[in-house]
Amino acid sequence: xxKMSKVRVRFAPSPTGYLHVGNARxxxxxxxxxxxxxxxxxxxxxxxxIERSRPEYYERLLxxxxxxxxxxxxxxxxxxxxxxxxxxxxxxxxxxxxQQLLAERKAYYCFCSPEELEIARQGALAAGKMPIYSGxxxxxxxxxxxxxxARGEKAAVRLRTPNQGEIVFNDLVRGNLCFQLEVxxxxxxxxxxxxxxxNYAVVIDDHLMAVTHVIRGEDHISNTPRQILVYQALGWEAxxxxxxxxxxxxxxxxxxxxxxxxxxxxxxxxxxxPEALFNYxxxxxxxxxxxQEVLEPEELVKLxxxxxxxxxxxxxxxxxxxxxxxxxxxxxxxxEKLEKALPFLRQAGLLPEKLTADHQxxxxxxxxxxxxxVDKLSDLAAQxxxxxxxxxxxxxEEAQAILKEESAKKVIQALxxxxxxxxxxxxxxxxxxxxxxxxxxxxxxxxxFHPIRVALTGQTSGLELDKFIPLIEEGATLSWPRPMLSCQxxxxxxxxxxx
RNA sequence: GCCCCUGUCGUCUAGCCAGGCCUAGGACAUCGCCCUUUCAAGGCGGCAACACGGGUUCGAAUCCCGUCGGGGGCGCCA
Numbered sequence: 001x002x003k004m005s006k007v008r009v010r011f012a013p014s015p016t017g018y019l020h021v022g023n024a025r026x027x028x029x030x031x032x033x034x035x036x037x038x039x040x041x042x043x044x045x046x047x048x049x050i051e052r053s054r055p056e057y058y059e060r061l062l063x064x065x066x067x068x069x070x071x072x073x074x075x076x077x078x079x080x081x082x083x084x085x086x087x088x089x090x091x092x093x094x095x096x097x098x099q100q101l102l103a104e105r106k107a108y109y110c111f112c113s114p115e116e117l118e119i120a121r122q123g124a125l126a127a128g129k130m131p132i133y134s135g136x137x138x139x140x141x142x143x144x145x146x147x148x149x150a151r152g153e154k155a156a157v158r159l160r161t162p163n164q165g166e167i168v169f170n171d172l173v174r175g176n177l178c179f180q181l182e183v184x185x186x187x188x189x190x191x192x193x194x195x196x197x198x199n200y201a202v203v204i205d206d207h208l209m210a211v212t213h214v215i216r217g218e219d220h221i222s223n224t225p226r227q228i229l230v231y232q233a234l235g236w237e238a239x240x241x242x243x244x245x246x247x248x249x250x251x252x253x254x255x256x257x258x259x260x261x262x263x264x265x266x267x268x269x270x271x272x273x274p275e276a277l278f279n280y281x282x283x284x285x286x287x288x289x290x291x292q293e294v295l296e297p298e299e300l301v302k303l304x305x306x307x308x309x310x311x312x313x314x315x316x317x318x319x320x321x322x323x324x325x326x327x328x329x330x331x332x333x334x335x336e337k338l339e340k341a342l343p344f345l346r347q348a349g350l351l352p353e354k355l356t357a358d359h360q361x362x363x364x365x366x367x368x369x370x371x372x373x374v375d376k377l378s379d380l381a382a383q384x385x386x387x388x389x390x391x392x393x394x395x396x397e398e399a400q401a402i403l404k405e406e407s408a409k410k411v412i413q414a415l416x417x418x419x420x421x422x423x424x425x426x427x428x429x430x431x432x433x434x435x436x437x438x439x440x441x442x443x444x445x446x447x448x449f450h451p452i453r454v455a456l457t458g459q460t461s462g463l464e465l466d467k468f469i470p471l472i473e474e475g476a477t478l479s480w481p482r483p484m485l486s487c488q489x490x491x492x493x494x495x496x497x498x499x
Numbered sequence: 500g501c502c503c504c505u506g507u508c509g510u511c512u513a514g515c516c517a518g519g520c521c522u523a524g525g526a527c528a529u530c531g532c533c534c535u536u537u538c539a540a541g542g543c544g545g546c547a548a549c550a551c552g553g554g555u556u557c558g559a560a561u562c563c564c565g566u567c568g569g570g571g572g573c574g575c576c577a
Contacts, residue, residue: 012577013577014576014577016576016577046577048576048577049576049577051576052576052577110575112575113575114574114575117574117575118574121573121574124500124501124573125500125501125573126500127500128500128501129500129501130500130501130502130573131501131573131574132573154575156575158575171504174504174505175516177503177504178503179502179503180502182502183501183502183503183573184502184573185573187574188574188575190575191575192575193575195575197574197575197576197577198574198576198577199577201577202577217571218503218504218505218570218571218572219570219571219572219577220571220572220577221503221504221571221572222502222503222504222571222572222573223572223577243504245504245505245570245571246570246571248569248570250509250510252569252570253570254570254571280511283511283512283526284511285511285512286512287511287512287513287525289513291512291513291524291525291526293511293525293526293527310511310512311504311505311506312504312505312506312569312570313504313505313506313569313570313571314510314511314512315510315511316510316511317510317511317527317528319510319527319528320510320511320526320527320528321527322527323526323527323528324527326540330540372539372540373538373539373540434536435536438536443536445536445537446536446537447536447537448536448537449536449537449538450537450538452537453537453538460537460538461537461538461539462538462539463538463539464535464537464538464539464540465537466535
């Protein structure tokens with residue numbers, strides 16, 4: 001490869017399902033590498049599996065990638081000088097080179113049926129050998145083969161591979177990798193239905209798209225020698241390869257739905273910030289030189305380095321993702337917090353159709369307090385609902401017990417007197433009132449705060465009271481689908497409940 | 500079964516290539532303390548790992564061999 005040439009990498013998913021975080025990580029590493037090298041990131045869609053490819057998955061793929069913050073310089077939707085970027089539109093290319101290889105006798109027609117191949121495969125497996133194609137059709141003369149094809153007989157095209165020697169390549173992550181040719185049979189290039197096989201199409205496309213680095217999952221390691229054989233047959237130079245370790249679930253099996261959310265859109269729906277998932281995925285199998293952990297995409301682009309990618313599989317840790325999500329949530333401005341939270345709040349049905357400026361200002365302050373204690377945006381609704389729900393008849397036993405304490409009654413009594421005098425409370429008022437209640441009752445700490453909390457919220461835990469109280473005081477003056485009660489109203493109900 | 504990759508705290512990892520700076524560092528989780536006159540957040544601290552066995556060497560987490568464990572591949576899927 002020409003060292004001067006511009007870095008060109010690609011992400012080549014097949015539209016056969018939702019974007020899995022494992023694949024998203026592969027896309028991310030490619031993207032980071034491209035951006036950091038000021039190269040080109042290509043999106044190519046491998047839709048040659050007619051059985052499983054679906055248009056809706058294609059759309060979803062693009063939107064999931066965009067949500068994550070990845071953009072591509074060339075791709076099926078944005079075009080580019082090396083297109084088309086949909087494999088299904090590149091059939092003539094695959095056939096052209098297929099014909100060339102056939103003419104050069106580097107490839108040959110294979111008339112074996114899938115059924116007989118399957119039987120041979122099972123047999124080899126049972127005998128404890130690598131199932132390798134027998135090469136039965138290798139020596140059918142080109143004339144005979146051509147005649148049979150002309151007659152309409154189904155045929156696949158196979159690459160004629162040497163059966164001795166070895167293929168060595170340097171993996172950017174793992175170093176030198178070596179494969180004996182004995183364990184590699186003649187791979188199918190073009191299937192009998194005319195569609196190219198993966199190991200063939202990927203070579204044609206990568207070469208024609210001038211891809212310089214192939215960064216992909218470890219599950220492709222053993223495909224690599226087959227692909228190199230195709231490069232050699234075509235007289236092309238192979239790109240550099242880098243194989244990333246797999247992403248696993250807690251039980252060390254490949255991450256799957258059983259382990260929880262695994263598709264990118266699920267994380268979006270659960271209220272993870274794209275930059276948090278981005279950050280987490282980058283740290284899964286790669287580490288920055290100075291150990292920084294909370295990083296924005298731009299910082300990651302600067303720091304990324306393929307040589308610091310780890311070679312062993314990594315377990316997806318939801319706890320750490322939560323933590324990173326909290327870190328990124330905190331970094332948002334009030335306005336951004338509101339923007340991000342709005343859909344989740346709307347979903348809970350607690351917002352009026354139209355938000356006034358007062359609503360917005362109030363919401364920004366409320367969110368500022370609420371976001372602190374939340375792992376993901378979808379947890380917000382339950383917390384938010386506490387502003388509106390005040391049901392003393394539904395308190396849990398612990399809360400009831402707290403209210404029923406003798407000292408609690410004193411606290412509530414004193415608090416009631418203060419509030420009646422004061423009217424609407426702001427932040428400072430509340431602090432002063434608590435101070436006076438404390439003096440009156442001689443109580444402090446838990447004995448003081450717990451009853452106040454329960455009397456005002458019906459809950460034993462939640463937002464800090466000095467944040468919560470001013471919020472409900474002000475919120476009570478705004479209109480909501482469900483009313484928000486003021487302190488005074490709440491306290492009255494609490495006193496009633498105690499009688 | 501065969502081929503390939505891989506193995507540092509529960510988890511993600513630093514250190515390994517250029518052996519002594521490692522009584523192995525950081526982060527998440529966990530536990531304890533402090534702070535806030537509650538919870539959470541935050542601050543501080545604790546617990547916790549070089550898979551095992553052989554070499555090489557004055558000296559090995561680092562180099563070599565083997566064993567065991569984990570993963571991937573072995574398709575007319577990608």
